[in-house]
Amino acid sequence: xxxxxxxxxxxxxxxxxxxxxxxxxxxxxxxxxxxxxxxxxxxxxxxxxxxxxxxxxxxxxxxxxxxxxxxxxxxxxxxxxxxxxxxxxxxxxxxxxxxxxxxxxxxxxxxxxxxxxxxxxxxxxxxxxxxxxxxxxxxxxxxxxxxxxxxxxxxxxxxxxxxxxxxxxxxxxxxxxxxxxxxxxxxxxxxxxxxxxxxxxxxxxxxxxxxxxxxxxxxxxxxxxxxxxxxxxxxxxxxxxxxxxxxxxxxxxxxxxxxxxxxxxxxxxxxxxxxxxxxxxxxxxxxxxxxxxxxxxxxxxxxxxxxxxxxxxxxxxxxxxxxxxxxxxxxxxxxxxxxxxxxxxxxxxxxxxxxxxxxxxxxxxxxxxxxxxxxxxxxxxxxxxxxxxxxxxxx
Numbered sequence: 001x002x003x004x005x006x007x008x009x010x011x012x013x014x015x016x017x018x019x020x021x022x023x024x025x026x027x028x029x030x031x032x033x034x035x036x037x038x039x040x041x042x043x044x045x046x047x048x049x050x051x052x053x054x055x056x057x058x059x060x061x062x063x064x065x066x067x068x069x070x071x072x073x074x075x076x077x078x079x080x081x082x083x084x085x086x087x088x089x090x091x092x093x094x095x096x097x098x099x100x101x102x103x104x105x106x107x108x109x110x111x112x113x114x115x116x117x118x119x120x121x122x123x124x125x126x127x128x129x130x131x132x133x134x135x136x137x138x139x140x141x142x143x144x145x146x147x148x149x150x151x152x153x154x155x156x157x158x159x160x161x162x163x164x165x166x167x168x169x170x171x172x173x174x175x176x177x178x179x180x181x182x183x184x185x186x187x188x189x190x191x192x193x194x195x196x197x198x199x200x201x202x203x204x205x206x207x208x209x210x211x212x213x214x215x216x217x218x219x220x221x222x223x224x225x226x227x228x229x230x231x232x233x234x235x236x237x238x239x240x241x242x243x244x245x246x247x248x249x250x251x252x253x254x255x256x257x258x259x260x261x262x263x264x265x266x267x268x269x270x271x272x273x274x275x276x277x278x279x280x281x282x283x284x285x286x287x288x289x290x291x292x293x294x295x296x297x298x299x300x301x302x303x304x305x306x307x308x309x310x311x312x313x314x315x316x317x318x319x320x321x322x323x324x325x326x327x328x329x330x331x332x333x334x335x336x337x338x339x340x341x342x343x344x345x346x347x348x349x350x351x352x353x354x355x356x357x358x359x360x361x362x363x364x365x366x367x368x369x370x371x372x373x374x375x376x377x378x379x380x381x382x383x384x385x386x387x388x389x390x391x392x393x394x395x
Contacts, residue, residue: 010286014376017282021176021257021275025183028261042182045193045201049343050185053265059346063358070364074304077233082300085231094151101156102144108137116324116336127335128196129204134320135211142218149225155217159386163214166387169377170213171206173370177271178205183261184268188340192325196337204338216370217387219309224391233300240296246281253277265345272362276369279376288379291371291388302388303368310367311360315352322353 005013030037073080112130115123126133140156143163147154155163181187193201224230241249256270257278283290291302325334332339340354347358378385 005286010288011380013282013286014279014380017278018176020254021278022179024254024258025180025261028258029183029264030261032262032264044178044198045190045205045337046181046186047189047191047193048186049189049341050264052185052343052348053345055349056346060358063347063361067358067361070361074308077236081237082233083235085228085235088227088231090227093149096148096152099144099147099154099157101140102147105137105140105144108133109141110137112137113320113324116320116334119326119333121335124335128200128337129208130324130336131204131208131338132211135208135215138316139211139214139218142215142222146218146221146225149222153390155221155387155390158390162383162385162387163217165378165381165383165385166214166217166374167210169374170211170370171209172377173373174209174212175206176275180260180271180275184264184271185343187268187271187344188342190338190340191332192334192339193337195335201337208338213370213374215313216306216309216367217374219312220306220371221391223305223308229305230301233304234298236295236298236300238296238298246284249277250281253281268345269362272365272369276365276372279369279372283372283376283379288375289388290375291368302371306371307364307367310363310370313367314355314360314363318353318355 033041078084112126112133115127116130120127143154143156147157155166190201196204253274256267256274260267260270260274280290280292284292291306294300294302321336321340324336325332325339332341342348342351342355342359344356344359348356350357352360374387375385377383
C-alpha cells in the first residue's frame, strides 16, 4: 500500500480487517461443529465453559520458559542489547496537590470493594453494577497520582476529551473479545451472570467495559513519570521488518483467527495475538503511526513499557475479582454478576486468584492491543490524539 492512498481507501482497509477478525473465527467454528452450532452457543453471558484439553506438562514448560525470558528482558535488558540509559537531570516538577478526582475515585473504588469484600447484601443494585465504579474509580485515582507526579499534567487534566474517546473505544475493543470468546469454548465465563437478566448483563458489560482500556493508559502515564522506566528501553537494537515479512505475518495472523475457531484448544492463544498483529500491520501499511514505529530507531520503550500496563491492571483486577466472592468447597458466592472464572486448555493450573498463572502472559499483548485499538478507533472517527506526546513530556 502506498503513502498516497485516499482516506476512503484507508478506512476501507481497516474496516475489512475488523470484518475479517469477526468473520474468520465464525467460519472456523462453523466448520468445527460441522455446520451446526450447539444450542446456546451464543448465549451471553456464558455461565459455564466447554470442556478443555487437560493439563500438558510440555506446553506448561514451554510457556514457562517464555515467561522467564520475558522477565529477564525487563530485569536485565542489556542482555538483549539495550544500552544503559544516559543519565539526565531530573525534571523540575511543580508541586501540586492531589486533585479532587483522585479522592472521588478513591471513594468509588474503595467503597465498592469494601461492600464486595465484606459480603454486604444490601444495595444490591450497586453490588450488581460494582465493576463500573471500581474500574473508573481506579482510573481516576491513577490519573490523580500522575497529575501530582507531573506537576498538574495528566490525561484528565490536560486532554479530557481524549479520555472520553478512549472510553468509547474501550467498549467496542473489549466487546469484540467477548464475541471471540465464544469460538474458543469460553476461555472465561461468568458463573454468577444469571443473578441479573441477560439484557441487563449485556447493558452492564457494554457500559462497564468503558473503564477497561483507560486503566492501561493511566498505568503507562504513571510508569513514564519514573525516569528509570521512561528511558529503560530507548537505546535498543534498531529493527525494521521488510514488507514481505509483514505480509507473511499478516497472513499468519488472519489464518490464526480462522484456525482459532477450527481448533479452539490448540489455538486459543491466537485470541490474544492475532487482533494486535492484524491492526498494527494494517495501520503501518496505511501510514498511521503506531508504537511499533520507534523500534526502527532503537526505541522500544513505547511497546515494552505499555506491554506492562495490562499486566499491572490484570493482577489488580484478578485480586478484586477473587476477593469479591466467598469460596467454600469449590462453591463461589458473590453478588457481582460479572465475577469471572477461567477455563484454559493445557495450562489451567496452578492459579493466582482465578487466573491460571501462565495466563498472565496474555496480558502483555493485550496491553499493546489496547493502544493499537485506540489509534485505529481515533483514526476511523477522525479524533485527534495527543496521548503519545503527553506521556513523552517530562512535566
